[in-house]
Amino acid sequence: MNTLKSILFIxxxxxxxxxxxxxxxxxxxxxxxTLTPAPVAIADSAGMDPAAVVETFYRWYxxxxxxxxxxxxxxxxxxxxxxxxxxxxxxxxxEALATFGAPGGAVDVILWAQDIPDSVExxxxxxxxxxxxxxxxxxxxxHKLVVDLQLIDGRWLITDIRPQIEETxxxxxPASQPTAVTPAVGDGSTAQPVTVDLGDGQLYRNEExxxxxxxxxxxxxxxxxxxxxxxxxxxxxxxxNVMFMPQEWADAMDNRSGPPGPNTPVIAPFSLEVTVGSPxxxxxxxxxxxxxxxxxxxxxxxxxxxxxxxxxxxxxxxxVSHPGRPDVHLMLQDPISGFxxxxxxxxxxxxxxxxxxxxxxxxx
Numbered sequence: 392m393n394t395l396k397s398i399l400f401i402x403x404x405x406x407x408x409x410x411x412x413x414x415x416x417x418x419x420x421x422x423x424x425t426l427t428p429a430p431v432a433i434a435d436s437a438g439m440d441p442a443a444v445v446e447t448f449y450r451w452y453x454x455x456x457x458x459x460x461x462x463x464x465x466x467x468x469x470x471x472x473x474x475x476x477x478x479x480x481x482x483x484x485x486e487a488l489a490t491f492g493a494p495g496g497a498v499d500v501i502l503w504a505q506d507i508p509d510s511v512e513x514x515x516x517x518x519x520x521x522x523x524x525x526x527x528x529x530x531x532x533x534h535k536l537v538v539d540l541q542l543i544d545g546r547w548l549i550t551d552i553r554p555q556i557e558e559t560x561x562x563x564x565p566a567s568q569p570t571a572v573t574p575a576v577g578d579g580s581t582a583q584p585v586t587v588d589l590g591d592g593q594l595y596r597n598e599e600x601x602x603x604x605x606x607x608x609x610x611x612x613x614x615x616x617x618x619x620x621x622x623x624x625x626x627x628x629x630x631x632n633v634m635f636m637p638q639e640w641a642d643a644m645d646n647r648s649g650p651p652g653p654n655t656p657v658i659a660p661f662s663l664e665v666t667v668g669s670p671x672x673x674x675x676x677x678x679x680x681x682x683x684x685x686x687x688x689x690x691x692x693x694x695x696x697x698x699x700x701x702x703x704x705x706x707x708x709x710x711v712s713h714p715g716r717p718d719v720h721l722m723l724q725d726p727i728s729g730f731x732x733x734x735x736x737x738x739x740x741x742x743x744x745x746x747x748x749x750x751x752x753x754x755x
Contacts, residue, residue, distance in 0.1 A: 431472040441523040441540045442513045444547045448475045449511040456507050477548045482622045503554040553678050554700050600665050600719050605750035607743045611641035626676040628666040636660035659726045659733055661744045666720045673720040689751050705729030713753050723748055
């Protein structure tokens with residue numbers, strides 16, 4: 392999924408152009424050439440093993456994004472032309488770019504880095520039947536990726552790419568007694584409980600999946616549903632994504648037309664996702680949490696998790712299952728707390744979302 396996204400809606404160029412003084416007549420400069428996507432020249436993957444698929448794809452990707460023309464495969468929308476990624480994974484990438492702003496911006500979801508490495512190397516491949524997982528190292532010191540592949544119609548296709556998170560000494564955090572949910576700001580550590588006024592509040596109620604939640608006064612929500620015959624919104628088990636955000640963010644999102652450009656302000660709404668299936672299916676829909684601790688959300692046992700991309704970047708999420716419907720699971724995600732650029736001037740908004748999580752209630 393998905394950013395990864397700082398929330399800015401100031402149309403600086405328009406303001407500057409409106410306020411600029413009138414200049415004397417000048418000779419009109421020649422227009423700059425328009426960049427067009429470069430042809431996708433990549434070897435046919437037929438007959439390649441998983442390691443060769445990963446190495447070939449990354450050689451092409453690095454070459455495409457390097458050089459003086461400043462091309463960007465995410466922005467140009469050419470990944471689909473390679474034939475190396477599954478349609479489902481491409482749809483998840485497109486959804487992430489549409490939701491979080493400029494492709495190729497702060498986080499590149501193919502490289503999970505801000506710069507382009509010189510090279511990549513496949514260190515190891517674990518293969519079982521029609522599934523494979525490759526461990527990849529880039530030329531950046533200590534930077535590794537995990538690439539999942541699936542054998543489909545005789546070809547190995549990439550189904551997911553994520554950063555490899557090294558376990559800290561001592562392993563995962565020890566289990567503790569459940570605690571009330573508290574917002575985490577800045578570093579992923581548990582903060583002290585904060586009393587936040589949601590105003591009169593507004594109720595989002597979903598009878599189909601049996602829950603309701605109160606979101607702050609002055610906020611809005613947008614829904615994405617999994618519909619037959621339509622592109623998937625994520626893994627097959629993901630049936631509903633509800634994005635919650637201040638009204639001004641929603642207005643900016645609604646007024647945006649076409650794919651975001653390289654300078655498009657990023658919109659990173661909070662989200663509530665519903666998956667249907669077994670607990671194992673629910674966990675398979677998300678990357679393994681780097682850190683996790685049990686907690687209670689309005690009387691229901693759940694977990695507070697950190698999905699860490701690096702030492703300084705992470706997504707905070709809250710996982711909980713419907714106590715009366717064992718096949719319904721909810722994941723609430725905060726994509727702001729773990730991104731310093733996004734967090735600036737949005738501390739109060741993060742605290743509002745944390746208070747909102749506490750109002751989650753399951754229906755009989």
